[in-house]
Amino acid sequence: MLQVPSTARQPRKWTIAEDQKLREEVEAQLIEGEVKDWCRIANAIPGRSNKDCRKRWKNALEGGLRKGQWSKSEDTQLARGVQRHGQRWVLVAEQIKTRSADQCAKRWQQSLDPDLDRSEWRETEDEILIQAVQKFGRHWKDIQRQCFPTRSKNCIKNR
Template sequence: MSSKRERRWWTEEEDQILKAGVESQSKQIGEVNSLMSWNEIAAMLPRRTNKDCRKRWYKVRSDFIKGTWSREEDRKLQQAVQQHGLKWALVSRDVESRNADQCAKRWQHGLRPDLKHTPWQPEEDAKLLQAMDKHGNKWKKIATLDLPNRSSHDIRNRQVLKQLF
């Protein structure tokens, strides 16, 4: 049995309940920020988790940028991580233009200082193939155990390219 949940599209009614919950909390704390209790909001929406609610809210908000990161955003992200560590809600607040999930992904797949961005070497390709024999296509596990200086996205993309040729 799969642990994956069935995808459910958000209804207009759910969006209205979400909006009301966010507005109610933002009145209490003065703004929409990292102090929001997404658990309380999720309690008003059966079959929605706190993460579902947080992601939906930040997806429908118009004040966050989508797409390519600017150099200035990267600089802000690096400074915020230096100051707050991997506390993504706090980091996002300092970056201002991106939500917590965007910040986490940008850091983990692009800006982490230990990541290699150089061309792949034959010995890395050999390690990747061995790791795939052992772990299958579990890219995060391969990145953690076998190729720690490559992001899981780089590993997945490299394997896709190798399959094409």
């Protein structure tokens, strides 16, 4: 079978040297005022686009965003952020500072939202779930939307 090379870019890990070059380029622009020209930065790092550089800076290097388990204080800050800003995740994340907007949205929607149904599964729900999986496959978002709007996608998947 003939394999056609993929035109899609394959993600690859950032090297220490690339991270260092990114820091240098960003700091050079910060001296001038603020980072405005991600294209200029990307030109200094072969194989990386302006979007790659901006995302790497914002998500890993700039503020040192955390990954993994959430702390109690982060959960508290998240709840306060949602109370203040609603589900405007960029604003909520700016308030927390240690997590991205995507992380905040996922944590809220999967774990902390007080409207989530955390009750024991009933036999009738198990039957509905089995039928839904037969109909939708493992498309948990569709199953959630159609059958269990108050349960999290993780809860449904894990069941």
